[in-house]
Amino acid sequence: MTIAETYVRFGAREARGVSPAYERLSLAVSRDDGLLALAETLPPAKRQPNLLFGVVRLLGGPVHDPAAFHDFTLANWPAIEAELRSRAVQTNEPGRCAVLLPVLAALPQPLALIEVGASAGLCLYPDRYAYRYGDRLLGRGGPVLDCALTGSAPPERRPEVVWRAGLDLNPLDVTDPADVAWLDALIWPEHEHRRDRLRAAAAVAAADPPLLVRGDLVDDLPALAARAPAGATLVVFHTSVLYQVPAPRRAAFAEAVRALPGHWIANEAPDVLPYDALPEPPGDAHHNVLALDGTPLAWTRGHGQAMTWFG
Numbered sequence: 001m002t003i004a005e006t007y008v009r010f011g012a013r014e015a016r017g018v019s020p021a022y023e024r025l026s027l028a029v030s031r032d033d034g035l036l037a038l039a040e041t042l043p044p045a046k047r048q049p050n051l052l053f054g055v056v057r058l059l060g061g062p063v064h065d066p067a068a069f070h071d072f073t074l075a076n077w078p079a080i081e082a083e084l085r086s087r088a089v090q091t092n093e094p095g096r097c098a099v100l101l102p103v104l105a106a107l108p109q110p111l112a113l114i115e116v117g118a119s120a121g122l123c124l125y126p127d128r129y130a131y132r133y134g135d136r137l138l139g140r141g142g143p144v145l146d147c148a149l150t151g152s153a154p155p156e157r158r159p160e161v162v163w164r165a166g167l168d169l170n171p172l173d174v175t176d177p178a179d180v181a182w183l184d185a186l187i188w189p190e191h192e193h194r195r196d197r198l199r200a201a202a203a204v205a206a207a208d209p210p211l212l213v214r215g216d217l218v219d220d221l222p223a224l225a226a227r228a229p230a231g232a233t234l235v236v237f238h239t240s241v242l243y244q245v246p247a248p249r250r251a252a253f254a255e256a257v258r259a260l261p262g263h264w265i266a267n268e269a270p271d272v273l274p275y276d277a278l279p280e281p282p283g284d285a286h287h288n289v290l291a292l293d294g295t296p297l298a299w300t301r302g303h304g305q306a307m308t309w310f311g
């Protein structure tokens with residue numbers, strides 16, 4: 001895929017109906033030879049629309065007006081390039097706990113959780129957040145995670161978590177204002193509710209910080225799993241991570257996680273793990289596949305806002 005096609009695809013599949021500003025901007029960048037030429041000078045992993053848009057927002061640049069974005073990016077390219085080269089897309093979306101919850105709640109309790117690709121670890125607190133599935137409210141306090149659920153009843157309870165740990169190539173720290181500023185910049189412009197959610201979830205995590213280990217999800221998973229307490233169901237999970245991992249490493253990860261005791265929950269784009277057959281997704285928008293121990297169960301929206309169980 002060319003860089004221009006990457007931007008067209010991002011606008012049409014991910015931003016459409018979710019962020020009008022990013023849909024408009026990504027289509028404009030896809031036709032902007034000056035910006036495409038700058039993107040061409042970067043390594044492939046640094047050309048993601050989300051990364052460029054997040055860095056421009058971090059530096060105070062405009063993302064609502066494509067012409068102003070073009071001017072700002074050209075005028076500030078050295079600073080933008082330095083940030084692009086040192087940063088990665090590490091969006092940490094606690095809303096994804098709402099699509100993990102039905103599976104977590106159905107496993108034998110209590111749970112010992114390991115999240116690979118945890119970013120700042122905000123998805124490690126599914127037992128502490130509140131949830132609203134339609135008119136069913138589960139739990140108290142904040143943040144309240146809204147999820148439109150189709151094809152099954154909402155979970156009756158939150159899981160009991162006795163141990164939680166995250167693994168990431170570059171763990172972020174919710175108590176560090178610079179890391180929180182980057183997490184905030186990664187949230188799409190119109191999504192004030194997600195900014196509120198980030199702050200509320202960061203407060204939950206900061207009150208009882210998770211064990212976050214710097215490492216690779218293949219090489220370092222067995223050692224972290226060995227630290228999980230006995231007497232709890234080990235659950236290794238990941239959401240929106242494997243698209244950042246090369247295919248042979250994804251296969252090695254699947255092998256490593258299957259070799260562990262306990263369960264494996266994946267919430268990933270449909271093309272990153274091999275599933276025999278998937279039903280048609282419920283619409284054109286981007287959906288992830290929720291799977292337990294390699295069996296696909298449901299389509300989920302990217303920020304946890306909806307899930308549709310397979311029939």
Ligand SMILES: C[S@@+](CC[C@H](N)C(=O)[O-])C[C@H]1O[C@@H](n2cnc3c(N)ncnc32)[C@H](O)[C@@H]1O
Binds near residue numbers: 090119167168218240
């Ligand atoms: C898009 S973020 C998702 C964070 C979190 N799972 C969520 O859903 O909110 C992907 C995370 O995966 C991490 N990551 C990518 N490749 C990895 C690897 N090989 N080993 C460990 N972490 C990795 C990145 O550093 C980043 O923090």
